[in-house]
Amino acid sequence: MCADTPATSDAVDYKDTLNLPKTEFPMRAGLPQREPGWLARWEEIGVYDRLRDKAKDGSRKPFTLHDGPPYANGNLHIGHALNKILKDMVVRSQQMMGRDARYIPGWDCHGLPIEWKIEEAYRAKGQDKDKVDVVDFRQECRRFAEGWIDVQREEFKRLGVTGTWDKPYLTMDYHSERVITEEFMKFLMNGALYQGSKPVMWSPVEKTALAEAEVEYHDRQTDAVWVPFAIVSGATGETEGAKVVIWTTTPWTLPQNRAICFGPDISYGLYEITGTPAESWAKTGDRYLIADKLAPEALAAMRLEPTMHRRLRDVTAGELAALTCAHPLRGAEGAQGEWDYDVPLFPGDHVTDDAGTGFVHTAPSHGDDDFEIGRKHGLAMTYNILDDSSFRPDLPFFAGEQIIKPNGKPGDANKVVIDKLVSLGKLLARKRITISDAHSWRSKAPVIRLNRPQWFAAIDKPLGDGMDQYGETIRTRALTSIDQLVEWTPKTGRNRLYSMIEARPDWVLSRQRAWGVPLTCFIKKGAQPTDPDFLLRDPAVNARILDAFEAEGADAWYKPGAKARFLGNEYDPEEWEQVFDILDVWFDSGSTHAFVLRDREDGSEDGIADLYLEGTDQHRGWFHSSMLQACGTIGRAPYRGVLTHGFTLDEKGMKMSKSIGNTVAPQEVIDQYGADILRLWVAQSDYTVDLRIGPEILKGVADSYRRLRNTMRFLLGSLGDVTAADRVDPADMPELERWVLHRLSELDEVVRKGYAAYDFQGVFQALFNFATTDLSAFYFDIRKDALYCDGDTPRRRAARTVLEMLFERLTTWLAPVLVFTMEEVWLDRHPGDASSVHLQDFPETPASWRDAALAAKWADIRRVRRVVTAALEVQRRDKVIGASLEAAPLVQIADPALAATIKGVGMDDLCITSALSVMEGEPQDDAFRLDDPGIGVVFHKAEGEKCQRCWKILPDVGSHGHAGVCGRCAEALG
Known part of the structure; x- marks a missing residue:
């Protein structure tokens, strides 16, 4: 075989007679320096708009990936890059498979994170946020968001992401705020909206309710306590005078206790104390009801040895249900009768014998299960805890003590409750333990479950809106949509969202903040939430609000005279109270289908997205809220497909943290390697699980890139001056070339199916293995001799024809991944002011290229x-x-x-x-x-002798009229 640059004999230099590769395509990519130029070029020639023009004749079926809006409050992190690159690969591949693939980027602009930043600035200046005019404050929030949108837009574009960057959607645009309000009004008018008082995730630091998606779980230490509740009625025999032992890790909730729950299928026993050490708070002769599985641990916590207690007998669920206890604080001196009520026992399916005592102290104001038990049995709600997590000022013993301090640190509420129990002899044991507990992901402070009057969307109420094809309630519509209307990638996404929606409570819509879309409703002064005229439901009032929001934005709600303006002459403003809570920002983003997919000209034809694509955390976030919101307003899911990806971890599989110093910033990768390397990392990874990234991993990705780049460079160099006259019909090609065409036919199917299934890893691995194994290490290696040393032979023409076919397919197949590199490759062969690989479709591959018998034969040859x-x-x-x-x-x-x-x-x-x-x-x-x-x-x-032109050692060298060459080379020399 001829080498790339064969040596020549002393007598004759044949190097210039060889057809060596000629290309200006550089070995070194220089991506960090060159990529911005391609971005500018695409913008200049209007690639995105030209693609839309291709679809104007109706020949291309639309495909809409609806962008889950990132939050406009900081520089991008590697998770942002992963998400946007995946979206871009979806859009580009769908476009090149013949769709009209539209991508409208957007931003989530309202909510607490931005408001928190403005408040931090106020605190730094010693200003009081509450003394600032609310409209002025909201304008500061708007300007803050606008600044970060501009920053993030440029960072996203630098990743090579295509879309309508000049016309993105923003949840704070006036039209968006109008539509969000209109969507909320549908809940108002169809009866789904109601005001209730039930436990919500409450941030004492931020003084607002939070959604589940706004909390994260961290370990923290707390006091677990074992508390006896004396049985006062319903006991028989040996249970008379006994005590039910509860266990809790939130002692501050004990003053709110209203009941005790037990597990109807759990085994319980009556235990008698036969002796005690001096340090134990238990007393000899006491009898305790405890779950049998948990009794050893509970009694050990009381510092009792196994010889100091005995089990008297079983206690049945029927016996437990007949019991009534006294609150531990009942009758305490100074209690002023606060706790002089009975504490009944109820069966509860939520009770387990995994930890504690098998008895769950129940405070309906502070837990979902507790609330449901309370509602079922008519228990009283308590209002002992204020917004700042302090006990109400008139509560005996505990007035003013806080659960969480304003700085997010633990207050003394637990301590004072425990100390009081100890002083009354009503504590059996305490133990410092570590638990996983909810924290606000903004302030990082713990949150509590707290009943507060809030606005809810009822997800089990029949709506009667005539959109009952998939169910009458939001929940049934959502569950039906999940199973019948949505394709899940990966399939596990279905189970995750289904179980969440199946078990979730009503949706808390209200937040006690300022920056967002207000709950545009009025309530009748003096009316109760259960009264039919409690909420004003008037289409004319709604229309006035919507018109104002379209023209002025949601600030119109806060301007002087707004109440009278919107109520009009039909209603007396003195009789109505204007609601100033703002909507959960997840309602904002959940409504985007209406003002993007439905209202925009470049949205979706039926208002439904082909795909939503976000991280796995959005099963409880955007996927979830979008599903609930749309099921309440259009009767079904707003998407036909959902793709979820994992989180980004460091090379060791650890969560990234600035404090640890293991973060990888997208801009750092781009500065060192270029955006195409970051895109290639995404394509090489299994995005359905958590993805690792770091210096060594990126080095491996860069090496793969170099190998692929060399393959493309060989193609370009060998094609050089090929013209249409050089092309050979596949039927006239040697078997080796026809085998390559067969492989292209196989790959065409793999690529199309892979891209259609969003399997970017599968597509890239198939193409990379083909390029490096089938081409570079096999076909190119073999055909170098013919390409370099043959004259104008049928074999060389056939090889160059195949190389041209390879070029057309590899550049387009890889273009959705390596957007910059494949543009460079394409322009090397297709120079022109308006040329771009991203204006191409995947070329059709003839079915006649497929030849299974030939492939089987060549599998034997390769073996x-x-x-x-x-x-x-x-x-x-x-x-x-x-x-x-x-x-x-x-x-x-x-x-x-x-x-x-x-x-x-x-x-x-x-x-x-x-x-x-x-x-x-x-x-x-x-x-x-x-x-x-x-x-x-x-x-x-x-x-034989070594041919000085092709380097083969042959007997006929030197016998063909040219010194030192073989017959084949002599013929090429002429």
């Missing part, structure tokens, strides 16, 4: 070739030869059919030897074997 090349590598290692062209091996094959096949092809060219002979028969004992004992190779050196 034999592997044995030959392995045998030659041994000779090279042992320094018997320096290059494979010095060899003329004998291949011995036991299988007659295989031997006949191998004899029928030019194995010397395929194995890059100067000669090669094939013999049918069992390989001799000293033949080299690999994994098939029926194939052996006996090494022989090539005989």
